[in-house]
Amino acid sequence: MTEEERTQFQQMVQTVNKLNDFIERYFNQDGTTKTPPIVIQAQDAVTTPSGSIRVETSLGPKNILVV
Numbered sequence: 001m002t003e004e005e006r007t008q009f010q011q012m013v014q015t016v017n018k019l020n021d022f023i024e025r026y027f028n029q030d031g032t033t034k035t036p037p038i039v040i041q042a043q044d045a046v047t048t049p050s051g052s053i054r055v056e057t058s059l060g061p062k063n064i065l066v067v
Helices: 003-026
Strands: 039-043 052-057 060-065
Antiparallel strands (some): 039 052, 052 060
């Protein structure tokens, strides 16, 4: 291999390692996400105070103030 090819190969190895770390950090072995998203849906309802939206989360409904 030439010096340029070695440099390109090392860059490719670094990129693959970064991608592998990302995948291991955020995904399970079966491809599902390790931490499911908190926000399930947001809705504008008359039951929420003025200037806020109601957000259904995995931890229950929350009112979020919109400024």
